[in-house]
Amino acid sequence: MVIDLEMCRIGNEYRRKEFPHRHEIIQIGAVMLDEEGQLIDEISIFVHPVYGRVDRFIQDLTGIHEKMLTNAPLIRDALSQLLAWAGDDCKKVYAWSSSDRAQLMHEIQCKNIDLPGLKEFMDIDHWVDYQRVFSTRFQFSWSLNLQQALDMTDTDTEGHVHNGLDDARNTARLISKLEMNPDFILPIHNYTSSEDESTSSGFSMGELFSADLLAALKK
Numbered sequence: 001m002v003i004d005l006e007m008c009r010i011g012n013e014y015r016r017k018e019f020p021h022r023h024e025i026i027q028i029g030a031v032m033l034d035e036e037g038q039l040i041d042e043i044s045i046f047v048h049p050v051y052g053r054v055d056r057f058i059q060d061l062t063g064i065h066e067k068m069l070t071n072a073p074l075i076r077d078a079l080s081q082l083l084a085w086a087g088d089d090c091k092k093v094y095a096w097s098s099s100d101r102a103q104l105m106h107e108i109q110c111k112n113i114d115l116p117g118l119k120e121f122m123d124i125d126h127w128v129d130y131q132r133v134f135s136t137r138f139q140f141s142w143s144l145n146l147q148q149a150l151d152m153t154d155t156d157t158e159g160h161v162h163n164g165l166d167d168a169r170n171t172a173r174l175i176s177k178l179e180m181n182p183d184f185i186l187p188i189h190n191y192t193s194s195e196d197e198s199t200s201s202g203f204s205m206g207e208l209f210s211a212d213l214l215a216a217l218k219k
């Protein structure tokens with residue numbers, strides 16, 4: 001299974017002791033691949049935030065509007081739907097970076113969510129940070145964002161960047177391409193050794209909400 005989350009921001013003035021974090025999930029996108037790397041199923045779940053709100057920046061970035069979340073389930077019910085969809089046969093959860101699992105853990109702990117199968121699903125050994133896998137495989141000393149990895153491997157990008165389902169599809173397409181071709185070599189014309197280029201636009205949601213970038217956005 002490949003997963004991608006979209007999030008909204010929580011302003012300092014709205015942060016509460018029971019949820020002292022910077023952002024909150026508003027969409028879960030996931031796709032299921034078979035053993036041949038073919039997409040066999042997908043799910044997109046919008047999530048109603050309790051503490052955060054969709055401001056203009058997040059709306060423009062993700063295409064998600066407040067009205068789209070009005071009748072959406074809270075994260076507990078959204079996770080229940082996700083677990084039911086994934087079933088017992090889901091052996092691994094792939095995500096681009098470790099930030100999505102970290103965000104889920106924040107919400108599970110702060111909102112006291114306890115569901116059958118959730119502990120097993122969230123087991124760190126169950127998750128694969130494919131951003132790290134990519135950097136290690138191609139010997140990058142820095143982390144690339146998803147769009148850079150797609151471009152470097154000549155993998156077509158489909159849909160809307162920062163839509164949870166579309167990003168999950170694109171991540172799955174990249175994973176399938178590389179895992180089904182263990183001898184794949186990056187096309188030389190796409191290879192860059194410039195670490196500066198790794199900070200170009202096209203950041204992930206996890207990178208978006210890093211402390212440094214948040215500080216930069218306030219300037």
